[in-house]
Amino acid sequence: MNASSGSENFVVFDRVQKSYDGETLVVKDLNLSIGQGEFLTMLGPSGSGKTTCLMMLAGFETATHGEILLDGQPINNIPPHKRGIGMVFQNYALFPHMTVAENLAFPLQVRKIGKSDQEAKVKRALDMVQMGDFGGRRPAQLSGGQQQRIALARALVFEPELVLMDEPLGALDKQLREHMQFEITNLAHQLGITTVYVTHDQTEALTMSDRVAVFDDGRIQQLAPPDQLYEAPENSFVAQFIGENNTLMGTVKEMSDDAAVVQLDDGEVIDAVPVNVKKVGDRTLISIRPERVEIDKNRLHPEAHTIKAEVLEFIYMGDIYRTRLRVAGNDNFVIKTRNAPDQRRMTPGEQIEIGWRPQDCRALDA
Amino acid sequence: MSSLPPYATTGQRIWFYGFRVICGLIFFFLIAPIITIIPLSFNAENFFTFTPGMLALDPEAYSLQHYRDFFTNPNWQQPLWNSIKIAPMATFLSVSLGTLAAIGLSQSHVPFKGAIMAILISPMIVPLIISAAGMYFFYSRIGLQGTYLGVVLAHAALGIPFVIITVTATLVGFDRSLTRAAANLGADPVTTFFRVQMPLILPGVISGGLFAFITSFDEVVVVLFVGSAGQKTLPWQMFTGLREQISPTILAAATILVSISVVLLATVEILRRRSERLRGMSPQ
Ligand SMILES: Nc1ncnc2c1ncn2[C@@H]1O[C@H](COP(=O)(O)OP(=O)(O)OP(=O)(O)O)[C@@H](O)[C@H]1O
Ligand SMILES: [Mg+2]
Numbered sequence: 001m002n003a004s005s006g007s008e009n010f011v012v013f014d015r016v017q018k019s020y021d022g023e024t025l026v027v028k029d030l031n032l033s034i035g036q037g038e039f040l041t042m043l044g045p046s047g048s049g050k051t052t053c054l055m056m057l058a059g060f061e062t063a064t065h066g067e068i069l070l071d072g073q074p075i076n077n078i079p080p081h082k083r084g085i086g087m088v089f090q091n092y093a094l095f096p097h098m099t100v101a102e103n104l105a106f107p108l109q110v111r112k113i114g115k116s117d118q119e120a121k122v123k124r125a126l127d128m129v130q131m132g133d134f135g136g137r138r139p140a141q142l143s144g145g146q147q148q149r150i151a152l153a154r155a156l157v158f159e160p161e162l163v164l165m166d167e168p169l170g171a172l173d174k175q176l177r178e179h180m181q182f183e184i185t186n187l188a189h190q191l192g193i194t195t196v197y198v199t200h201d202q203t204e205a206l207t208m209s210d211r212v213a214v215f216d217d218g219r220i221q222q223l224a225p226p227d228q229l230y231e232a233p234e235n236s237f238v239a240q241f242i243g244e245n246n247t248l249m250g251t252v253k254e255m256s257d258d259a260a261v262v263q264l265d266d267g268e269v270i271d272a273v274p275v276n277v278k279k280v281g282d283r284t285l286i287s288i289r290p291e292r293v294e295i296d297k298n299r300l301h302p303e304a305h306t307i308k309a310e311v312l313e314f315i316y317m318g319d320i321y322r323t324r325l326r327v328a329g330n331d332n333f334v335i336k337t338r339n340a341p342d343q344r345r346m347t348p349g350e351q352i353e354i355g356w357r358p359q360d361c362r363a364l365d366a
Numbered sequence: 367m368s369s370l371p372p373y374a375t376t377g378q379r380i381w382f383y384g385f386r387v388i389c390g391l392i393f394f395f396l397i398a399p400i401i402t403i404i405p406l407s408f409n410a411e412n413f414f415t416f417t418p419g420m421l422a423l424d425p426e427a428y429s430l431q432h433y434r435d436f437f438t439n440p441n442w443q444q445p446l447w448n449s450i451k452i453a454p455m456a457t458f459l460s461v462s463l464g465t466l467a468a469i470g471l472s473q474s475h476v477p478f479k480g481a482i483m484a485i486l487i488s489p490m491i492v493p494l495i496i497s498a499a500g501m502y503f504f505y506s507r508i509g510l511q512g513t514y515l516g517v518v519l520a521h522a523a524l525g526i527p528f529v530i531i532t533v534t535a536t537l538v539g540f541d542r543s544l545t546r547a548a549a550n551l552g553a554d555p556v557t558t559f560f561r562v563q564m565p566l567i568l569p570g571v572i573s574g575g576l577f578a579f580i581t582s583f584d585e586v587v588v589v590l591f592v593g594s595a596g597q598k599t600l601p602w603q604m605f606t607g608l609r610e611q612i613s614p615t616i617l618a619a620a621t622i623l624v625s626i627s628v629v630l631l632a633t634v635e636i637l638r639r640r641s642e643r644l645r646g647m648s649p650q
Binding site for chain 2: 058059060079080081082083084085086087089090091093094095096097106107110111154158
């Protein structure tokens with residue numbers, strides 16, 4: 001979060017619900033506070049209600065229940081054109097009959113800003129996205145990435161304090177996408193803008209955001225900074241949705257506040273960190289990140305738990321090796337090892353022993 | 367034009383040539399009557415047929431006398447002015463109301479869309495004589511029968527379906543996120559309509575307006591019922607002219623009407639191409 005700015009509660013969703021048809025809730029009890037200057041990403045599978053949340057904030061959909069506050073003011077009854085929120089649409093929504101400069105001048109004209117001021121601001125916004133020479137072109141004469149930048153410049157040109165972006169990079173190729181990710185975060189932080197960003201690309205969410213809200217089924221499953229989200233997922237949905245994840249099923253045998261003993265389905269007993277399992281006897285899903293699994297005995301932590309595994313498949317991926325194992329009856333246990341000069345390449349059929357630290361092994365709801 | 371592939375069967379060959387013959391015949395029947403009146407309108411005699419002099423391309427056999435008659439004879443001048451007063455007003459009403467109706471009907475939350483649409487389109491489908499008779503009785507009741515306003519309103523009702531259909535068709539391709547973007551950028555609904563929506567649906571509005579104009583300009587049945595002698599339009603005068611004072615001036619009038627239609631259509635086509643270029647729908 002940006003420390004320079006004031007309010008911690010710049011945008012607030014207070015017990016917001018949304019239903020399109022009056023029966024099924026698309027957004028169920030959404031509570032979310034976004035700080036001023038924060039870059040917050042909504043991440044979730046298709047249909048989880050991300051766009052709906054953004055549309056409610058922009059004013060194109062009304063909340064069925066609950067209240068949305070902007071800078072302390074309830075905005076449920078303010079029409080979209082008076083909210084002063086910038087937005088980058090998924091398909092850019094540039095006006096095809098206007099030139100790039102006219103597109104950018106549009107929000108300034110409707111705000112009755114003087115001609116010379118308009119020109120200065122348009123020029124500054126175009127320079128900001130490195131499109132200074134393109135003012136006279138029409139959107140149809142620009143490439144996808146250039147249109148994307150114009151859409152971004154248009155959302156920023158009238159200096160809104162809050163900018164919403166709905167999968168703005170979805171249509172771009174990988175290289176341009178990475179470049180734009182960098183530019184967008186830079187700009188947002190430089191200008192101190194509060195940004196709500198929607199994506200279903202998890203890498204994008206992790207690399208760009210101050211905090212990520214993981215959506216599923218109309219609820220926020222976890223709201224946390226990227227590193228916490230990845231390393232300390234709070235439930236099995238988040239663990240499986242973010243990054244690659246190995247899962248083992250088991251039953252809780254013993255449990256204290258910070259340690260649990262879990263018996264895996266094939267009888268093996270391991271230690272784990274209890275996250276959202278409640279009591280002894282509960283079914284649990286054990287989650288271990290592939291890169292936290294160690295195959296070299298000498299480098300294993302003294303407390304580490306070891307377990308037998310059979311190599312099923314070895315995949316060379318350039319920078320890393322990806323090895324698929326059978327562990328405790330699970331055929332899809334994947335480990336990743338760095339392609340270092342001394343790294344061992346395993347062959348299918350080989351019997352090995354793997355291990356991990358108990359902290360890296362999280363017992364989640366099944 | 368595509369040519370016949372070498373593997374075409376006999377049936378395909380017959381269809382290939384048959385299709386072209388059918389097209390040619392259709393064009394002939396549609397266009398030939400219109401084309402023939404044009405030279406006839408330059409006839410130096412008061413005949414409706416080609417004189418031997420005309421067929422011999424004798425310059426003496428041609429003259430502009432019927433055009434002179436058209437532009438000087440008060441029997442033609444009054445209807446011409448009536449048409450010029452009625453058609454643009456009716457067009458203006460059709461375009462304004464039809465465009466608004468089409469936009470309204472394109473919103474997803476409007477109930478009974480199908481029924482409303484059917485009612486608004488009905489003047490195009492119901493036989494004209496029935497609309498005309500209905501309007502006659504209705505307008506007599508409310509004192510509009512035989513007035514300028516009455517004829518304008520009646521013609522506007524006939525023109526609205528064309529505008530609704532063409533504007534609805536352009537709205538199908540209209541990206542709703544553009545109006546959302548405009549609102550998001552701070553434009554109120556009226557500004558959004560005039561600065562964003564209208565310029566983009568303009569081709570549909572213009573061609574609808576053109577149809578509405580031509581409908582009013584060509585219309586004879588409704589004006590006979592709803593109008594009185596004071597609202598006698600060009601088609602009305604041509605109609606009576608045909609029955610009463612058979613004069614080739616009618617051919618000059620027809621040629622002028624055809625020219626106006628052609629010029630209007632060409633203008634609209636040029637405008638449409640220009641706007642498509644602006645929208646980036648065709649190569650620059
Ligand atoms: N206008 C609408 N009318 C009815 N249902 C809708 C409407 N818009 C969205 N929905 C439904 O609401 C749910 C959430 O949709 P939403 O667009 O918010 O998902 P999303 O998280 O943005 O998904 P995606 O990643 O695919 O864009 C979906 O089940 C969708 O079918
Ligand atoms: Mg979406």
